[in-house]
Amino acid sequence: MGYFHSVTLDKEKCKGCTTCIKYCPTEAIRVRDGKAVIIDERCIDCGECIRRCPHQAKMAVTDTLDSLDNFKYKVVIPAPSLYGQFKKEITVERILNSLLALGFDYVFEVAQAAELVSDFIAGELQKGKFKRPAISSACPAVIRLIQVRFPALLDNVITILSPMEVAARLVKKRLQEEKGFKVEEIGVFFISPCAAKVTSVKSPLSTEKSYVDGVLNMSAVYAKLINNLVDEENMHLLQKANGRGIGWAISGGESLALKSENYLAVDGNENVIKIRELLEMGKLQDIDFLECQACLGGCVGGPLTVENSFIAKKRIKLLIDKYGTKVKGPDNAYQKLSDFAYWVKKLEPREILKLDDDREKALGKMIKLEEILKNLPGLDCGSCGAPNCRALAEDIVRGKGSEFDCIFKLRERIKVLAEHMVELSNKVPPSIGKKLG
Template sequence: MGRYFHSVTLDRDKCKGCTNCIKRCPTEAIRVREGKAVIFEERCVDCGECIRACPNHAKSALTDKLDRLSEFDYTVALPAPSFYGQFRRTSTPEAVLRALLAVGFDDVHEVASAASAVAYAVRTYIRRGEYKKPLISSACPAVVRLIQVRFPSLLDHIVPIESPMEIAARFAKEAASRKTGLPAGRIGAFFISPCAAKVTAAKQPVGRSTSAVDGVLSMSEIYGLAVKHLRDPYEGPDLQVAAASGIRWGRAGGENAEVGTGELLAVDGIHHVIVVLGEIEKGRLADVDFLEAQACVGGCIGGPLVPENPFVARANIKAMADMVGDRPVPLEPGELDRYYDSGVFFMENRIPPRPVMQLDDDVAVAMLKVELLEKTVNDLPNLDCGSCGSPTCRALAEDIVRGLALETDCVFKLRERVRDLAAEMKELAEKVPPSMEQPNPRQSANAATEAEGA
C-alpha cells in the first residue's frame, strides 16, 4: 500500500487496455501503459466510475470478506439505507434486517437511523453555527475526496460532521457493548456498502485518524446471501427502528429532505457534482445553505456495488419507507442535543487538500511548463482519441511536460514523423556519390550532340 489506500483495483488479466475508463475518470487519474490501465493513486477518489465503464469487468472494488466476522466476539451489520432498495415490496424492512442475522451477524444497526441523527446534527449546525455558504455534505466520501483533489478551496465548505456510516458504527458499538458487556475492541462493526468509496473511507478516513468501522462488505455479495433468508422463521424483538426519512437517504434527495432547513440544493452523478462545485468556486450559489452531493447517479442506490438497477431501487426505497411510515427518529431530541454538545458528531481533523494539478513545486518552473504545455497542446491533433493512453490531447500534453510521456506517443504525431522520415529516406536513397553515378543516356546523348555541334 502506498501513501493512499484505494478500494478501486484492476484485474490485469481482464484489462484489454481500451480507452473506456480513462475517458470517464473525473480526475483524469487513469492512463494505459503497456496495454493495461494504470491508476495514479494520488488522483483517484474511488468514485467507481471506471468500475461502471469497464466492459471487461477488469475494475473492481476491494471489499472485506465475510470470514472476517470470526475475528470478533460479537458482530453488528450496518446496512446502508440503499440496502432496502435491493428488495421488492413483497418483502419488508424488518424481514431484510432479520435476513442479515441469518447471514451470520449477531446484531443489526441501521445506518438509516444514524442518518437521521446526522441530519439532526446538520440542522443544528446550520441553525447555531457560523459557516461559509453553501455547506457541502460530507456523506459521500467520493465527493469529499473529489474536493480534496480538484476543489481544495472549497474544503472549508464541507460540513465538519461525520457521515452516517461512521456515526452508525460508533452508536452500534456503544449499544452492543452495553448489551454484551464486551469491550468495544471485541465488537466488529461491518458496513454493507453500495460503493468502493466507503471502503476507502473506512480504511483511510479523512476527518479522523481511524474509523469505528471494522470492515466493509459488498452489498451485492451480502444481497446474494441474504435474499435466501427473507422468509426464515425468527423469534426475537423487532430489529427495525429507523424512520422512513432515514431510509430515504438511500436515494438522491433523501438527505436534503431530512435536513429540511434553509435553502437546499441536491446534485448527483460525479460529473454533475463537478459542474456544481465549479459554480460554487466561481462565487455563485452563495444563497444556498446546504448542498447534498453524491457521486453516483441516483444517489447511493446507483453505487457500483449495488445489485439492483437504480430506477427499480428508487421505487423500492419509496415502498420500504412508506411501509415504515412517519415514525419518530429513534433518538429523542434531548439525547441528540447531548450527543451534539459532546462532539461525537464532529470530525477530529480538518480535511487536508490533495492538490495534483500543479506542474512543478517551483512556481517559476511551473510557469515554464505551462507555456510548454500550451505549445504542446496546439501541436497535437486535439481529437482526444485516447490511443496514446491519456484521456485527452491536453492530458497527454500535461503528461509530456511532466516527463511521463513523449510526443510520439500520439499515433498521429508518430505517423507524421514516420512519413517525414520515409520522405527523407527516399530522398537519401536517390542520392549517389558522383563516382557511382550512372550516365543518363539522354543527357549524355545531348552532351555528345552539343560536343559535335561545337
C-alpha cells in the same frame, strides 16, 4: 503520500480499451503496456471506472464474511441503500432478520444513525456553524474530489461524521454498556454500496481510525441474503429507522431529512463537477445546503449495488412514504452525538494537479504544456493511453510521456522520415553517374 485504495484492476480481464480513462473525474487512469494503470495519488475511489468497464476488470477491494470470525460479537450495520435492492414484498424487517441469520449477533441500521446525524446537522446549520452553501460530506468520493479539484470549497464542507461512523460508535458504546463486551471483542461490519466507503473506513478523512471493522460488498451480501431469507413467522422486531433515515440512500434524501427548504441535490460525477464549477465562480449564493453524490441517483447507484438505480430509487421513495419522515426529537441527537460528532482531522487540499513545487518552474511547464497542446491533433482519442490531448501534454511536461506516444504525431514523423529515405535513395555518387537520379 499514498493511502489505501479500494478500486483496483483485474489485470487478466483488462483489455487496455481506454474506456475507463475517459470517464475518470480526476484523470487518474492511463493505459500502459496494454493494461489500465491507476495513479494512486489521483484516484478518489468514486468507482466510476468500475461502472464503466465493459470487461468487468475494475473491482473494489472489500472484506469477506470470513473476517467475521475475528470477533466474538458480530454486528452488522447495513447502508439504507440495501433496502432498495429487494422487491417491495420483502420488507425491511425481513432483510434485517435475514442479516442476523447470516451469522451476525446484532443489527443496527445506518438509517437510524442517519436520523440522528440529520438532527445534529440541522441544528448546527441553524447556528450558522458552516459557510453557505454548506456542502454535505455524506459521499466520501465527492469530498475527495473537492480536495483535488475544488479546494476553494473546502471551508463549506460539513465536517460532521457520517451516519456509518456514528452508527459504529453508538453500537459499540451500547454493547459495552449493556452487554459488557470489551471494545476489541465487537466487530462492526458495514454493508457498502460503493468503493469510496471502503476507503473511508481504511483511510478515513474524518478521524484517525474508523470504528467500523470491516466493509462488505453489498452485491456479495445480496447474493447470500436472497437465497437465505428467513420466514416471516419467526421474525424479531428490529427496524427502528423511519423514512427520514432511509431516504439518505437517494439523492435529495439528506436534504429531505434536514428539512432544508433551500437546498440543491446533485448526483453523478459529471453533474457534481459542473455545479461546483459554478459554485467556485461565486454562483449559487442563494442556496443553503448542497448535497452532492458521485453516483447517479445517490447511493442506490453505487457500483457495488445489484438493482438498477432508478428502480432502487423508486423503492426507497416508497419506503419513505410508508414509514414517514417524522422528526423524533433533536435533543436526543445532541445528547448522543455532541461528544464526538465533529471530525478530528482537518480537511486539507491535495495539490496533485500542481506541475512543480517551484512556482517559476511550474509556470514554465505550463507554458510548455500549452505549446505542446497546440501541436497535438486535439481528437482526444485516447490511443496514447491518456484520456485526452491535454492530459498527454501534461504527462509530457511531467516527464511521463513523449510526443510520439500520439499515434498521429508518430505517423507524421514516419512520413517525414520515409520521404527523406526516398530522397536519399535517389542520390547517386558522381562516380556512378548523376543521370540515374
